[in-house]
Amino acid sequence: MLMQHYLTSLFEPKSVAVIGASDREKSVGNIIFKNILHSRYRGQVYAVNPQHELIQGQPAYKSVERIGGRIDLAIIATRPQTVPRIMEQCGRCGVRNTIVIASGFSEAGSSGAALERKVVEIAHTYNVRVLGPNCLGIIRPDIGLNATFTKVSAEPGDLALVAQSGAMCSAVLDWAETSRIGFSSVISLGVTVDVDFGEILDYLIYDDKTRYILMYVEGIRNARRFMSALRSAARIKPIILLKAGRHELGAQAAVAHSGMAAVPDAVFDAALRRTGAVRVQNIGQLFYAAKALSSKFHPRGDRLAIVTNGGGPGAVAADRAGDLGIPLASL
Structure with missing residues (x-):
């Protein structure tokens, strides 16, 4: 057993x-x-x-x-x-x-x-x-549980969404409904007085309904447990993470919402790179990542092919690939 x-x-x-x-x-x-x-x-x-x-x-x-x-x-x-x-x-x-x-x-x-x-x-x-407290609740589509106060539910899928902001959960759910993207779990943490990111990541590692994890982070209570769990989870399941508070005013807003001291962004970013999780900079990028993961497409190599009907956009895309250190394929 x-x-x-x-x-x-x-x-x-x-x-x-x-x-x-x-x-x-x-x-x-x-x-x-x-x-x-x-x-x-x-x-x-x-x-x-x-x-x-x-x-x-x-x-x-x-x-x-x-x-x-x-x-x-x-x-x-x-x-x-x-x-x-x-x-x-x-x-x-x-x-x-x-x-x-x-x-x-x-x-x-x-x-x-x-x-x-x-x-x-x-x-x-x-x-x-x-x-919690100050959270939206949870959704587990596989058992038919929508224990939230949002009017938008989630279809079954293999993406887990873990977010400190209930509004962020609602925004992702609104978008996912029109994009026909499903979830294994939607978990709103709120202030994280007890159950926190580290423990939830540990649970999701073993959850066979979850293949990919999306995260929205404002503050971390237990940094050691968070980093350990993130490193362990990222080895098994792709993790896409959006963190608020990259600049001073954003950090102040995040503190006012979550009640937790902000982590200097340079420190957080350097630590995140060591875990293997992928950081995005805005909710649009989080949406695109969710859509890519839900497509079940798995690239076999590390090279990128750019297909375009205009030379200018192709050159801009090639430059951006160079910024990110992504090699282009030779066709």
């Missing part, structure tokens, strides 16, 4: 509780619960809301502790001030993993940082893993 990765119950849960599930249109809890119901998730799904007995036609429980059965994943879609109490409830009833959707933690200043420390302390006390 094959050993399961320790994050399997997070990304392949057999039961999901949505805490804060709602009938209120356009609320986060409403959209997440509706997405799970409509995505044909094959596991058990529970609504938790102390104010209602039915949510979207499904029985609603007063708290996660009232459910009674095993919960692999609890999605907490409530205000940040309620999260410590809910995390305590999750810990007491044996919930293994949580996704905290709300913002308002370390990225929001000192009071938010104190609230974040309290949540993490409670989670560690009960050995509950936390994805």
Whole structure:
């Protein structure tokens, strides 16, 4: 019998509780619960809301502790001030993993940082893993799970998207829908108070649904674990990475969003080159890389042929190939 990765119950849960599930249109809890119901998730799904007995036609429980059965994943879609109490409830009833959707933690200043420390302390006390906060959620098309509050889902495929920004996930999903590109996983990390890039990369190495990995990075909490996991993953599966904060103003914006100190770009770039991952500079290049990978085309050599109906564009392309150190084929 094959050993399961320790994050399997997070990304392949057999039961999901949505805490804060709602009938209120356009609320986060409403959209997440509706997405799970409509995505044909094959596991058990529970609504938790102390104010209602039915949510979207499904029985609603007063708290996660009232459910009674095993919960692999609890999605907490409530205000940040309620999260410590809910995390305590999750810990007491044996919930293994949580996704905290709300913002308002370390990225929001000192009071938010104190609230974040309290949540993490409670989670560690009960050995509950936390994805987020300030995240979009996750999508696993192979098990029919869309646990996000985006209105665009993902088709099955072999690309994994791992991003700190929920908006970036949404942008990629919007583009992928029109380009008919599928995903094995869409994982929004948010502030990464617990589960981080390193652990997710470690999981994706062993995920047989994933052949390629796309990443959007703003800040790194555990640089040693990140670099080790990135190096290991890039040896097995191609990784395309977009990092925000190449310049000072971009770095300030990334810090304000993720709540983490920026890494000097020259340092990050030099370290990345040693891992074997490929860095792109903008979302357009990320889209093109995703499209190339999804085409299943694998070049056999390292030379490039340029086919053009105009000499000028061909010369410009040849110059760019020279900039990148790409040899041209002799036809």
